[in-house]
Amino acid sequence: MENQRTELSALGEFGLIRRIQSQAVPHNPETIRGIGDDAAVIGHADGQQVLLSTDMLLEGVHFDLSYTPLPHLGYKAVAVNVSDIAAMYGIPKQIVVGLAVSNRFSVEAIDALYTGIRAACDDYKVDLVGGDTTSSRAGLVISVSVIGLCEPEKVVYRNTAKPTDILCVTGDLGGAYVGLQVLEREKQVFMQDPDMQPELTGKEYILQRQLRPSARMDIIHELRELGVVPTAMIDLSDGLASDVLHIARQSGVGVALFEDKLPIDSMTYQTAVEMNIDPVTCALNGGEDYELLFTIRQADFEKVKNHADISFIGYIQEASAGEFLVTKNGNRVSLQAQGWTHF
Amino acid sequence: MENQRTELSALGEFGLIRRIQSQAVPHNPETIRGIGDDAAVIGHADGQQVLLSTDMLLEGVHFDLSYTPLPHLGYKAVAVNVSDIAAMYGIPKQIVVGLAVSNRFSVEAIDALYTGIRAACDDYKVDLVGGDTTSSRAGLVISVSVIGLCEPEKVVYRNTAKPTDILCVTGDLGGAYVGLQVLEREKQVFMQDPDMQPELTGKEYILQRQLRPSARMDIIHELRELGVVPTAMIDLSDGLASDVLHIARQSGVGVALFEDKLPIDSMTYQTAVEMNIDPVTCALNGGEDYELLFTIRQADFEKVKNHADISFIGYIQEASAGEFLVTKNGNRVSLQAQGWTHF
Numbered sequence: 001m002e003n004q005r006t007e008l009s010a011l012g013e014f015g016l017i018r019r020i021q022s023q024a025v026p027h028n029p030e031t032i033r034g035i036g037d038d039a040a041v042i043g044h045a046d047g048q049q050v051l052l053s054t055d056m057l058l059e060g061v062h063f064d065l066s067y068t069p070l071p072h073l074g075y076k077a078v079a080v081n082v083s084d085i086a087a088m089y090g091i092p093k094q095i096v097v098g099l100a101v102s103n104r105f106s107v108e109a110i111d112a113l114y115t116g117i118r119a120a121c122d123d124y125k126v127d128l129v130g131g132d133t134t135s136s137r138a139g140l141v142i143s144v145s146v147i148g149l150c151e152p153e154k155v156v157y158r159n160t161a162k163p164t165d166i167l168c169v170t171g172d173l174g175g176a177y178v179g180l181q182v183l184e185r186e187k188q189v190f191m192q193d194p195d196m197q198p199e200l201t202g203k204e205y206i207l208q209r210q211l212r213p214s215a216r217m218d219i220i221h222e223l224r225e226l227g228v229v230p231t232a233m234i235d236l237s238d239g240l241a242s243d244v245l246h247i248a249r250q251s252g253v254g255v256a257l258f259e260d261k262l263p264i265d266s267m268t269y270q271t272a273v274e275m276n277i278d279p280v281t282c283a284l285n286g287g288e289d290y291e292l293l294f295t296i297r298q299a300d301f302e303k304v305k306n307h308a309d310i311s312f313i314g315y316i317q318e319a320s321a322g323e324f325l326v327t328k329n330g331n332r333v334s335l336q337a338q339g340w341t342h343f
Numbered sequence: 344m345e346n347q348r349t350e351l352s353a354l355g356e357f358g359l360i361r362r363i364q365s366q367a368v369p370h371n372p373e374t375i376r377g378i379g380d381d382a383a384v385i386g387h388a389d390g391q392q393v394l395l396s397t398d399m400l401l402e403g404v405h406f407d408l409s410y411t412p413l414p415h416l417g418y419k420a421v422a423v424n425v426s427d428i429a430a431m432y433g434i435p436k437q438i439v440v441g442l443a444v445s446n447r448f449s450v451e452a453i454d455a456l457y458t459g460i461r462a463a464c465d466d467y468k469v470d471l472v473g474g475d476t477t478s479s480r481a482g483l484v485i486s487v488s489v490i491g492l493c494e495p496e497k498v499v500y501r502n503t504a505k506p507t508d509i510l511c512v513t514g515d516l517g518g519a520y521v522g523l524q525v526l527e528r529e530k531q532v533f534m535q536d537p538d539m540q541p542e543l544t545g546k547e548y549i550l551q552r553q554l555r556p557s558a559r560m561d562i563i564h565e566l567r568e569l570g571v572v573p574t575a576m577i578d579l580s581d582g583l584a585s586d587v588l589h590i591a592r593q594s595g596v597g598v599a600l601f602e603d604k605l606p607i608d609s610m611t612y613q614t615a616v617e618m619n620i621d622p623v624t625c626a627l628n629g630g631e632d633y634e635l636l637f638t639i640r641q642a643d644f645e646k647v648k649n650h651a652d653i654s655f656i657g658y659i660q661e662a663s664a665g666e667f668l669v670t671k672n673g674n675r676v677s678l679q680a681q682g683w684t685h686f
Contacts, residue, residue, distance in 0.1 A: 032392065036593075037501050038430035038578060039396035039491065044387060049375065053382035053473060054488055056441040060480040087381035098399040098441075098486045130396060137403040138481030143441045145397055145488035148382065158380050235381060250379070 006107035016107070016133055020114060024121075024128040028093050031127040040129035042094055042147065049155060051148035053084035059139035067183045067198075070109055072212040074116025077142040080237070082124045082215035083290045085148035087235040089156040089220060094129045095121070098143035100136035113142075116212075124217055154229050156294070159250035161232035165295035167255065167314040168230075168304070170219050172265040173240055174279060177286025178272050179203070179210030185275070205267050213290040219309070220292075226303045230294035239285040242337035243293050244314075245323060254321040257314040257335060260328050284325075285338040349450035359450070359476055363457060367464075367471040371436050374470040383472035385437055385490065392498060394491035396427035402482035410526045410541075413452055415555040417459025420485040423580070425467045425558035426633045428491035430578040432499040432563060437472045438464070441486035443479035456485075459555075467560055497572050499637070502593035504575035508638035510598065510657040511573075511647070513562050515608040516583055517622060520629025521615050522546070522553030528618070548610050556633040562652070563635075569646045573637035582628040585680035586636050587657075588666060597664040600657040600678060603671050627668075628681040 021035040030043035057077050085092040121128055186198035234243050248255040262283045272279040304310055323335040364378040373386035400420050428435040464471055529541035577586050591598040605626045615622040647653055666678040
């Protein structure tokens with residue numbers, strides 16, 4: 001197929017909405033009415049609480065279209081919202097998408113974005129039920145809001161960790177940050193010499209961590225099957241240190257974190273070293289990994305201790321015992337958040 | 344009090360979130376947890392369906408900060424979302440707010456915006472339960488998503504109008520559009536000569552229609568008290584003609600609209616004439632009035648016929664009878680949508 005370009009003006013706003021609507025097929029029986037009216041209608045689910053969250057991604061702040069494929073971006077916009085529902089121990093059900101695009105975008109570009117949105121909807125079994133599409137004079141903006149459900153007694157907050165709880169994290173850390181550094185480096189090389197091809201071979205894993213992160217719904221389903229309800233949980237968007245401190249401070253407890261327990265993928269480690277960045281700093285302060293950070297009671301440890309994708313990285317202690325990192329050589333250093341400062 | 348300016352960087356992202364959180368006091372008992380976790384938690388309400396909608400406002404597209412007071416803008420961002428819930432016959436309950444601001448904004452500016460958001464939350468009894476705050480390199484973006492509730496048998500869609508139904512509209516039409524023309528005119532005058540003071544006295548009503556529109560929840564509550572459930576409903580955002588055609592085409596019916604029944608406020612009328620714009624065109628095609636357009640069965644007419652703020656502007660007919668406007672001199676002209684084209 002040749003690369004087609006259809007101007008958005010050829011479709012018009014309502015044409016674009018109909019196009020999006022026709023491709024949104026619901027997964028959930030309680031999705032009574034999706035796109036096409038003033039609001040989506042969702043059947044009430046007995047004995048459940050409704051979870052609601054929103055996240056906005058802006059061009060030039062959260063993504064750079066010079067190296068971000070649009071399907072990946074659409075996928076990410078959904079995944080980061082699903083991740084917020086996962087972090088409450090909930091099951092995501094419906095999303096609405098607010099989209100602002102300039103007329104430099106073609107219909108094919110919007111289709112590519114929605115291809116990723118739909119792929120994420122399929123992976124996480126969520127229904128696209130509505131949205132708002134408008135023009136932008138200043139870059140692409142994607143705002144997704146998500147509804148999820150959870151049994152009232154199982155909702156996991158971030159402020160309920162207790163001393164002696166074990167601190168757990170899924171997957172590995174720092175990959176999204178190192179992936180971003182690679183993309184930025186190759187962009188600089190390309191801008192200085194457009195004949196240079198970017199050197200991205202062998203970096204697929206960390207690039208995917210940055211460009212197309214996964215929400216860890218797999219872990220939520222597994223914990224549910226194992227009968228493990230964490231005592232507190234948050235998803236890693238700001239960076240491990242910052243998010244550990246969120247749990248500790250909001251729970252009114254202290255925390256000990258062990259440097260030698262931090263899960264770092266070998267590609268993340270090696271690439272960080274190549275680029276003269278400290279891999280541990282990447283793991284502690286690199287954001288956007290969208291892994292789950294949670295605490296469990298010691299009584300639940302047996303149920304999860306052999307899980308291949310959960311690392312046990314520390315423990316919760318009394319507030320008076322402080323918040324510290326135990327380094328590889330056994331020193332205790334104060335835990336500091338160096339997450340992203342947006343302003 | 345002197346005009347203070349506190350840099351956003353002095354608060355930081357989390358400081359800003361805490362500031363917003365501390366000022367968000369819930370109205371609804373089912374709001375179990377609001378701002379401060381990965382997602383809001385909303386208690387499930389027996390026998391109700393959940394409504395979900397989202398709307399995004401962008402600087403330079405939907406508003407011009409040179410004449411838009413920030414509290415009005417915050418109010419409007421909530422009101423346009425509440426209006427979508429009203430248009431489903433629902434009761435709005437919770438909102439989440441996504442906000443992207445550049446660092447040229449001060450903390451006081453964000454406070455002013457949230458003053459308006461809170462005023463709307465108070466007026467419509469909705470709870471601000473979460474959000475996402477980020478930086479923007481390109482102007483202010485506000486994305487609001489709203490949850491509402493409605494009894495399953497009372498949800499009003501836009502595609503269920505039936506022949507012989509009476510077409511009704513609340514309030515008056517065209518004011519928001521004429522208000523915008525006044526603001527744009529005065530901006531041009533000011534830009535050509537900054538010593539000129541804008542001539543806005545006496546135009547308060549139409550300026551408010553543009554800058555701080557109301558959602559017609561009052562009408563929804565009254566219709567509920569009267570026991571009137573419309574057969575179809577939509578809120579007027581694109582313009583009367585466009586929204587009448589939405590109802591007609593999605594319902595598979597025709598419609599007759601009477602020019603002499605269109606409610607036009609005298610200030611709207613007079614200002615349009617002063618500016619050499621046709622007031623009827625403003626009423627038909629000016630957008631953003633956020634009034635409710637709905638159809639009722641003839642049997643319900645007695646219950647609402649004396650309502651001071653509802654006008655009866657036409658009727659629904661078989662699709663084969665067409666979509667037309669009956670002009671003041673009795674001519675039938677084809678009804679055309681000339682709403683906003685974003686792209």
